[in-house]
Amino acid sequence: MAGSNIIDLNPELLSAAAESKAWPFEEAKKIIERYKGADFPETILFETGYGPSGLPHIGTFGEVARTSMVRHAFRVLTQDKVATKLLCFSDDMDGMRKIPDSVPDRSALEPHLHKPLSSVPNPFGGDYASFADHNNAMLCRFLDTFGFDYEFASATRYYKSGRFDAMLLRAAERYDQIMAVMLPTLGSERQATYSPFLPISPKSGRVLYVPMKHVDAKAGTITFDDEGTETTLSITGGRVKLQWKPDFGMRWAALGVDFEMFGKDHQTNAVVYDRICNILGGRAPEHFVYELFLDENGQKISKSKGNGLTIDEWLTYAPTESLGLYMYQRPRQAKKLYFDVIPRAVDEYYAFLAAYPRQDWKERLGNPVWHMHDGNPPAIDMPVPFSLLLNLVSASNAQNKDVLWGFISRHTQGVTPQTHPELDQLVGHAIRYFDDFVKPTKTFRPADDVERAALEDLDKALGALPAGANGEAIQNASLNVARKIERYQDHSKQSPEGGPGVSGAFFQMIYQVLIGQERGPRFGSFAALYGIAETRALIERALAGQLA
RNA sequence: GAGCGCGUAGCUCAGCCGGUAGAGCAACUGACUUUUAAUCAGUAGGUCAUGGGUUCGAAUCCCAUCGCGCUCACCA
Numbered sequence A: 001m002a003g004s005n006i007i008d009l010n011p012e013l014l015s016a017a018a019e020s021k022a023w024p025f026e027e028a029k030k031i032i033e034r035y036k037g038a039d040f041p042e043t044i045l046f047e048t049g050y051g052p053s054g055l056p057h058i059g060t061f062g063e064v065a066r067t068s069m070v071r072h073a074f075r076v077l078t079q080d081k082v083a084t085k086l087l088c089f090s091d092d093m094d095g096m097r098k099i100p101d102s103v104p105d106r107s108a109l110e111p112h113l114h115k116p117l118s119s120v121p122n123p124f125g126g127d128y129a130s131f132a133d134h135n136n137a138m139l140c141r142f143l144d145t146f147g148f149d150y151e152f153a154s155a156t157r158y159y160k161s162g163r164f165d166a167m168l169l170r171a172a173e174r175y176d177q178i179m180a181v182m183l184p185t186l187g188s189e190r191q192a193t194y195s196p197f198l199p200i201s202p203k204s205g206r207v208l209y210v211p212m213k214h215v216d217a218k219a220g221t222i223t224f225d226d227e228g229t230e231t232t233l234s235i236t237g238g239r240v241k242l243q244w245k246p247d248f249g250m251r252w253a254a255l256g257v258d259f260e261m262f263g264k265d266h267q268t269n270a271v272v273y274d275r276i277c278n279i280l281g282g283r284a285p286e287h288f289v290y291e292l293f294l295d296e297n298g299q300k301i302s303k304s305k306g307n308g309l310t311i312d313e314w315l316t317y318a319p320t321e322s323l324g325l326y327m328y329q330r331p332r333q334a335k336k337l338y339f340d341v342i343p344r345a346v347d348e349y350y351a352f353l354a355a356y357p358r359q360d361w362k363e364r365l366g367n368p369v370w371h372m373h374d375g376n377p378p379a380i381d382m383p384v385p386f387s388l389l390l391n392l393v394s395a396s397n398a399q400n401k402d403v404l405w406g407f408i409s410r411h412t413q414g415v416t417p418q419t420h421p422e423l424d425q426l427v428g429h430a431i432r433y434f435d436d437f438v439k440p441t442k443t444f445r446p447a448d449d450v451e452r453a454a455l456e457d458l459d460k461a462l463g464a465l466p467a468g469a470n471g472e473a474i475q476n477a478s479l480n481v482a483r484k485i486e487r488y489q490d491h492s493k494q495s496p497e498g499g500p501g502v503s504g505a506f507f508q509m510i511y512q513v514l515i516g517q518e519r520g521p522r523f524g525s526f527a528a529l530y531g532i533a534e535t536r537a538l539i540e541r542a543l544a545g546q547l548a
Numbered sequence B: 001g002a003g004c005g006c007g008u009a010g011c012u013c014a015g016c017c018g019g020u021a022g023a024g025c026a027a028c029u030g031a032c033u034u035u036u037a038a039u040c041a042g043u044a045g046g047u048c049a050u051g052g053g054u055u056c057g058a059a060u061c062c063c064a065u066c067g068c069g070c071u072c073a074c075c076a
Helices: A011-019 A023-034 A058-077 A106-112 A131-145 A155-161 A165-173 A175-185 A188-193 A244-255 A264-279 A311-317 A320-328 A341-358 A361-365 A368-372 A386-396 A401-411 A421-441 A449-464 A471-483 A504-514 A523-530 A532-543
Strands: A043-050 A083-090 A151-154 A197-199 A212-216 A221-226 A229-234 A240-242 A259-263 A286-290 A489-494 A500-502
Touching: A011 A058, A011 A361, A023 A058, A023 A259, A023 A286, A043 A058, A043 A244, A058 A083, A058 A131, A058 A259, A058 A286, A058 A311, A058 A320, A058 A368, A083 A131, A131 A151, A151 A155, A165 A175, A165 A240, A165 A244, A175 A244, A175 A264, A197 A221, A240 A244, A244 A264, A259 A264, A264 A286, A311 A320, A311 A421, A320 A341, A320 A368, A341 A368, A341 A386, A341 A421, A386 A401, A386 A421, A386 A523, A401 A421, A401 A523, A449 A471, A449 A504, A449 A532, A471 A500, A471 A523, A504 A532, A523 A532
Parallel strands: A043 A083, A043 A259, A083 A151, A259 A286
Antiparallel strands: A197 A240, A212 A221, A221 A229, A489 A500
């Protein structure tokens, strides 16, 4: 999505951008305001944080996607004259406090509890030296599949390389100030043992949460008790890390981060991060607080609860772009993230895409697709909405794309999987969505005696038809069956021969018994596409009681 | 306790840089000449939570109140 690509900067666009109220522009303007009356630094740094104890998830995607949108808006506003960078920072020096559920051999990790994730062996085997390396690689692969433009950063490597040393020494100098900020934010129990410095034990390799006995700013050392041994350790070179709140502030100060967004759960703490950053002589980045995602019951989505939707699940049923749209829209509102929102997101995406070419620049800059595609949305013709496809799959009970395409091409000429590959993709998504969500809710009912006889007659009638019979022929054959049955005679209608017409109840019965739905497409067309032999097999199964 | 968000048609929501209320679904009516429908036309339904303010004009901006939800206060 966002990249170091060339972006469009025509004059009308630029003047519309200056006025735009779209949230990425609002955020980008905060960064410009930040440097008002001064020169921009060499590179404007956008950061997103990532905790590598789990796999990348939908929140990771949202944060990177949204940050990329702000970055792009900034590039447009500054006419791309200022270099920008998105740093995806992995806090892989964090101690492994518990063993994740997802690993294969949990007991093998037990000896490594509380060690930095980058020192924990990789439980998945393979090419990566540590657990953190593995998860970091998963993150990068994840981001790469979406085409994000970013630079990966490992906390462990930054600490060990000495990149944070100057700031760590300053933190020792200003230890009292940092403590003065931190202590009031803690409960009394934690206050007693709190330390912003977390030494890595030379003895056990663990990240220690121990009180400081002495902090020597001049020597750049800390002294603490390590399981009975009084230990003095240099705070530089990755021997000591900072506790997370000071870590945020220190990192911002050390790297000169200009923008970092985070979820509402960080909001209260952000003030603390900022103050630490200031104490260390840095300027806190611009923030943007986004709302958390909720499940269908309005509960916060969390990995541990396993509620809500995973990114893989979303992408099983819909194209990536629909998820990008979801991320663009109303980031400050808590939105429900569950399966029901997918069809709407998909259809809205294509609707926005279709509207784009005929919009003026002001409207375009308010159109999500402009932000999602770095100002260069693709031209895609989507003749059939996703909601309609779902309807159709459900009605036809389609098991594969061919059946569905049969219906589609009947109604829209010149549309084929070749001319409309996106639609073809969507057809596949619709079938999967149907299988997983609609199908389980279907309720088949058994046929009573009259219905049973009617279906048997229908079966025979179908059997008498030639193999290639068309929809019309099948429809007429089934009507002939129904006309003989008293229950389905409708005397308010007339058959071609002058007798009573066929009641709609006949077809309703067919769908209730055969497909488990109240309605369906014209039966003749359905049977023609579904196949006469297949339809007869379906009747057989229904009569054998295998459906209800 | 602190912070954030929400309260608009039966349901899900859009509209919110102010200018006579919208969509989808549901409901109802009718057309399509054997009603099974990815069709078309139409109807109905809202004191835009409440009270005040700014304004010629407020669902939209400001203040207050009520209701609902979430987050943080242990860890990251």
